[in-house]
Amino acid sequence: MSLDIPLSVPNLSKDILENVEECIETGWVSTGGKFIIEFEEKTAQYVGVDETVGVQSGTAGLHVGYRLLGVEAGDEVIVPTVTFIATVNPIKYLGAHPVFIDCDDSLNMDLDKLEEFLENNCEMTEKGLRNKESGRIIKALCVVHVFGNPINMEKVMEIAKKYDLKVVEDAAESLGSFYTEGKYEGEHTGTIGDLGVFSFNANKILTTGGGGMIIANDNELLERARFLLAQAKTDPLYYKHDKIGYNYRLTNIAAAFGTEQIDRIENFIETKKENYNLYKQEIESIEGLELLDFNEGTRPNYWFYSVIVGEDKYGIDRDELLAKLNKIGIQTRPLWGLMNDQKPFKDCVAYKIEKARYYVNNLINIPCSTNLTKKQVLEVVEKLKEFKR
Template sequence: MDKFIPLSVPNLKGNELKYVTDAINTEWVSTSGAYIDEFESEFADYLKVESAVSCQSGTAGLHLALILSGVAADHEVIVPTLTFIATVNPVKYLYAYPVFMDCDDSLCMDMAKLKLFCQTECTFINNKLINNSSGRHIKAVVVVHVFGNMADMSALMDIAEKYNLKVIEDATEALGTYYLEGSYKGKYAGTIGNIGVYSFNGNKIITTGGGGMMVSSDTSIMKRAKYLSTQAKDDAVNFLHNEVGYNYRMTNLQAALGVAQLEQLEHFISVKKENYRIYKSSINNKISGLKVMDFREDVRPNYWFYSLYILNLDKYDRKKIIDCLANDNIQTRPLWGLIHEQKPYLNNQTYMINKAYDYYNRIVNIPCSSNLSAENVKKVLIKICSIS
C-alpha cells in the first residue's frame, strides 16, 4: 500500500526541538516561563495588536471571550451552523442560547441573512436587540473565518454597531489571513471584532500540540482575560481569589513550540498557497463535475483547508470520493455535521438555512499540510482523476 497521505498534520522542521529543550533544561515546563511571554508578545506583533493572552485551547478562549462580552444565562448568541461544534458549545457552558445562521458562498456566516434577521425577527429597544420569538436579549455574534477564508467583517461590524452586539471572531482556522482592500485593509482575521480567538491544535497552520490565543484592541479586556484564565488570583502570596476563575493557562513547553512555529508561519502559507494553486488549476481545468473552491478575492488567505466542491452530484458522490481516496491511503474528510442538527441543539432556533445543506452535501476537504510534497499532491490528483 502507498504511504499514508494525511489531511493536515504539523510541520515541525524549525526551532521546535531547540526551544522545547531549552524550556526543559531551565525546568520551566508548566504554566509560567519566558516562552509564554515571548509567544504572546511576538503573536501580538505579528497581528499588529497591543497584546495577546495565551490559553489552554481555542475552546477555552471562546468561553472566556463570551464571558468578557457579558454573555450570561438566558442571553442569546448568534452563531453559524456550518462550523466545528467547539464554536457553539461555550454558549451552552454559560446557559445561554445559540441562534443558528446560514453560510454564504465563502462558507462563512451570511451577513445579508443576519441583517434581515435583526430587522424582521427582532426588536431593538433600550439599546438591546430582543428576539421576538423568545423575548430574550441577543448579546453577541460569534463569526467563524472558515478554512482560512474571511467573513464579511465590514457588513458584520455595521450590524453590530447598529444593534449593540458584541463580536467574537473565531479565527481558529485563519491565523495569517487579512484584508487586501476595503475599510479593513491590512487587518488580520481576529483583530476587527471585540475579541479574536485562535487555536493551535495539531491540525492548525501552526501548532503547540494544543493551546490557543486571545486578542483584542481593548487592553483592559486582555488584562481581565489573563486574570480569569489564571484562576482569578488576586493575591499570589496568600492565594486570595475574589472571583471564580479558570485553569485555562498555556504551558511554557507549548509556548516554546509556538514561538518556533510562528517563525515559520509565512513560509507555511506560501507552501500551502502553491499547493492550492496546483490543485485548483489541475482540477478546475481538467475534471468535469468537480472544482476547488475559491477564497475571497479581497483577502490574503492562509489557505488552511482546500475544499473540493462537487458540481455534478449525478456523477460524483461525496462518500465515494472519500472512500476511494482512503483505499489509496489518502485521508480526506467531509464538512462538519451542521450544528443545528446535532442532538444537543435540535431545539434551538434557526434562520433561513439552505446553503449550508448544499455545501455539506458537496464538499470534501483534501490533503493540505504545509509539508505536503509536490509528489504527494500529484498522487492525490491522479487518484481524484481516476474516480468515476
C-alpha cells in the same frame, strides 16, 4: 498500496528541541516561563496588535471571551451553523443559547440572512436586542473565518453597530489571513471585532500541540482575561479569589513550540498557496469537481482546500469518493455536521438553513498540510481523475 497522504498534519522542525530542552533544564514546563511571553509578543507583532494572551485551547479562549463580553445565562449569541462545535459549546458552558445562521457560497455566515433575521425577527428594548421568537436578549455575534477564508468584516461591524452587538471573531483557522482592500486593508482576522481567538491545535497552520490565543485592541479586556485564566486569584500569596476563574493558561512548553513555529508561518502560507494553485489548475480539468475559491480583497492563509462533488457530472457521489480516497490512504474529510442538527442544539433557533445543507452533502476537504509536496498533490489529482465515471 497505501499512499499515506494525511489531511493536515504539523510541520515540525528539530529547532524546537533547543527550546524544549531549556524548559526541561529550568523546570519551567507549566503555566509560567519566558516562552509564553515571547510567543505572545511575537503573535501580537505578527497580527499588528499591542498584546495577546495565551490560552490552553481555542475553545478556552472563546469561553473566556464570551464571558468577558457580557454573555450570561439566558442570553443568546448568534453563530454560523457551518463551524466546528468548539465555536458553540462555550456558549452553553455559560448557560446561554446559540442562534444559528446559514452560510453563503464562501462557507462563511450569510450576512444578508443575518441582517434579515435581525430586521424581521428581533426588536430593540431597554435591555438590548430581543429575539421575538425566544424572548431572549441577544448579546453577541460570533463570526468564523471558515477554513482561513476571511469573512466581510466591514459588513459584520456595520451590522453589529446598528444592533448594538459585541463581535467575537473565531479566527481559530485563519492565523495569517488579512484584508488587502477596503476599510480594514492590512488588518488581520481576529483583530477587528471586540475580541478574537486563534487556535494552535495540531491540525492548524501552526501548532503548539494544543493552545490558543486571545486577541483584543482593548488591553483592559486582556488584563481581565489574564485574571480569569489564572483562577481569578486576587492575592497570590494568601490564595484569595473574588470570582469564579479557570485553569486555562498556556503552558511554557507549548509556547516553546509556538515561538519557533510562528517564525515560519509565512513560509507555511506560501507553500499552502502554491499547492492550492496547483490543485486549482489540475481540478479545473475534471468535470464535476470544483475547488472553492477564497474571497477577493483578502490574503487568506489557505488553511483548507474544499472540493465540491457534482454527482451528475462526476459520476459518483461525495460519500463514495470520500470512501475511495480514504481507503487508498488519501485522508479526506466531509464538512462538519451542521450545528443546528447536533443533538445538544436541536431546540435552538435556526434561521433559514438552506445553502449549508448543500455543502454538508457535497463537500470534501483534501490534503493540505504545509509539508505536502507537489508530487503528493499530483497523486491526489490522479486519483480524483481515476475515480471519475
